[in-house]
Amino acid sequence: MSEKKKIVYIVLIIIILLLIAINLIVFINNYFGKDNTISNNEIVNNEISNENREVEINTNYATVSNEVDEENRTNKIASLSERLRMETYFGQYISYIESKDYQSAYNLLYDGFKQSYFPTLEEFIAYCQNNYPNNIAVEYTGIDREGTIFILKVKLRNPLTDSTQTDVPEQQVVIIENDINDFKLSFQVME
Amino acid sequence: MKLGTKILLAIRKFWKKYWKIVIIVAVIWIAVIILNMYLKNLPEEQVIINTYNPDLPVMDNGDKIPENKKENISNVIDTFFNYCNNKEYQKAYDLLTTDCQKYVYSDSLNEFIEYVDGIFTNKKIYNIQNYSNVGDVYIYDINILDDILSTGTTGGYNTYREKIALIEENNVMKISNQGYIGKVNFSNLTGEDQYLKVAVLYKNMSYDREEYAVEITNKTDGYLVIGNGAVANEITLNLGDQERPALDLINNAIIIEPGKTMSYFLLFDKYYDDGKTPKELKLNLIRLFGTDKELAEEGATENANLTYSMNITLDR
Numbered sequence: 014m015s016e017k018k019k020i021v022y023i024v025l026i027i028i029i030l031l032l033i034a035i036n037l038i039v040f041i042n043n044y045f046g047k048d049n050t051i052s053n054n055e056i057v058n059n060e061i062s063n064e065n066r067e068v069e070i071n072t073n074y075a076t077v078s079n080e081v082d083e084e085n086r087t088n089k090i091a092s093l094s095e096r097l098r099m100e101t102y103f104g105q106y107i108s109y110i111e112s113k114d115y116q117s118a119y120n121l122l123y124d125g126f127k128q129s130y131f132p133t134l135e136e137f138i139a140y141c142q143n144n145y146p147n148n149i150a151v152e153y154t155g156i157d158r159e160g161t162i163f164i165l166k167v168k169l170r171n172p173l174t175d176s177t178q179t180d181v182p183e184q185q186v187v188i189i190e191n192d193i194n195d196f197k198l199s200f201q202v203m204e
Numbered sequence: 205m206k207l208g209t210k211i212l213l214a215i216r217k218f219w220k221k222y223w224k225i226v227i228i229v230a231v232i233w234i235a236v237i238i239l240n241m242y243l244k245n246l247p248e249e250q251v252i253i254n255t256y257n258p259d260l261p262v263m264d265n266g267d268k269i270p271e272n273k274k275e276n277i278s279n280v281i282d283t284f285f286n287y288c289n290n291k292e293y294q295k296a297y298d299l300l301t302t303d304c305q306k307y308v309y310s311d312s313l314n315e316f317i318e319y320v321d322g323i324f325t326n327k328k329i330y331n332i333q334n335y336s337n338v339g340d341v342y343i344y345d346i347n348i349l350d351d352i353l354s355t356g357t358t359g360g361y362n363t364y365r366e367k368i369a370l371i372e373e374n375n376v377m378k379i380s381n382q383g384y385i386g387k388v389n390f391s392n393l394t395g396e397d398q399y400l401k402v403a404v405l406y407k408n409m410s411y412d413r414e415e416y417a418v419e420i421t422n423k424t425d426g427y428l429v430i431g432n433g434a435v436a437n438e439i440t441l442n443l444g445d446q447e448r449p450a451l452d453l454i455n456n457a458i459i460i461e462p463g464k465t466m467s468y469f470l471l472f473d474k475y476y477d478d479g480k481t482p483k484e485l486k487l488n489l490i491r492l493f494g495t496d497k498e499l500a501e502e503g504a505t506e507n508a509n510l511t512y513s514m515n516i517t518l519d520r
Contacts, residue, residue, distance in 0.1 A: 025222075025229060036236040087250070092252040097256060159352065185357040199356035201356050
């Protein structure tokens with residue numbers, strides 16, 4: 014084989030390898046590095062910075078917006094830590110209450126809880142109207158777990174009338190997650 | 205010759221010479237692109253972040269439950285719990301190990317019923333966490349609590365936690381509860397001299413205690429005092445690198461009348477999963493008295509006719 018031919022072959026091999034490398038990079042970027050993926054470190058950092066924070070919750074403020082399509086939303090929720098997932102679920106519940114979509118909120122309640130405290134939707138609506146402010150700001154004050162069950166501790170305020178210093182009672186919300194974005198909850202009923 | 209013609213000729217010459225290689229490169233490139241497209245369109249497997257792993261021991265990550273036993277263990281715990289929750293006492297009792305039935309409940313179903321009724325005062329739920337594993341003994345923490353999903357924690361809620369051990373008995377997985385683990389019988393484990401004979405019969409183990417059953421014979425004509433709590437470390441359990449004193453000797457003094465044989469239980473602090481093997485049972489201050497009962501019951505070392513010690517090897 015002549016020297017010239019050898020050079021041509023080497024150049025072609027380099028071109029092939031470059032093409033494969035470029036394709037691999039494109040593939041890795043597409044498959045593993047989705048823009049909306051949150052790394053574990055980010056989640057941990059988020060959790061640390063979110064300790065005792067006050068979160069305004071309405072349809073725009075929920076951890077994962079309802080505007081995002083369902084599949085995207087499920088992907089996002091799956092990538093969240095347990096704490097953020099529970100807060101997201103409760104945010105979804107509160108957003109239903111705020112938007113007066115009581116049926117959707119009612120559907121999120123655990124069956125045994127509904128039977129004990131709100132056998133009918135009307136009773137639930139009455140409770141919501143008497144106990145939840147029109148606009149709701151949620152302060153997450155803690156979280157416990159009992160196996161697969163989570164107990165969120167929250168304070169609910171009306172951001173228009175209550176300051177962050179306003180003393181409001183802490184409430185407990187119990188959440189069980191059956192699958193991603195498939196959950197049921199119950200809450201401490203205020204007497 | 206024009207430049208365009210020259211380029212055209214050069215391309216033609218190149219193509220004639222290398223057309224095979226060019227096609228191979230093109231085919232490979234297209235194949236890689238198609239593969240990329242295929243992989244990109246594959247549905248992404250969603251793995252949810254979950255930090256709860258009930259079968260991962262919290263104390264020792266090296267000693268894990270065999271995969272083929274995990275399901276059996278969780279089934280037995282779940283069945284036992286449901287029987288208790290539904291007050292199916294006999295069925296729940298039958299899932300206990302023989303030693304547990306005997307030692308914890310004195311072979312009495314009524315005692316077990318008392319235990320169940322004391323905890324399962326209303327509908328309960330539970331969660332478990334593997335704590336540690338020693339050989340074929342799998343120790344779990346079980347947390348029994350009010351059904352908070354149904355109450356939303358309205359009115360508060362009670363929790364009760366205890367350690368349970370999962371042990372195979374005749375190839376059937378059984379439960380030993382209330383922290384009790386099991387019993388070990390000893391044969392010919394004795395210490396003897398001209399004054400007394402000590403036979404160590406068996407020991408009962410709970411998660412944080414070991415209780416030795418001993419039979420002591422006074423071979424003398426006077427009183428024998430082995431332990432009355434008057435002095436520290438009268439009886440100890442040698443664990444190799446440390447010694448543990450017998451507990452509560454003040455209330456369970458070992459004073460033996462002349463010629464009598466008595467049974468005693470010696471209790472020691474010892475965690476089942478601490479990796480330590482008891483080496484010796486040490487009677488560090490045996491006191492021989494005369495026939496004066498009062499003097500013997502005072503147990504003062506200075507009044508004894510003779511004091512000495514005896515060690516009984518346990519890990520023969």
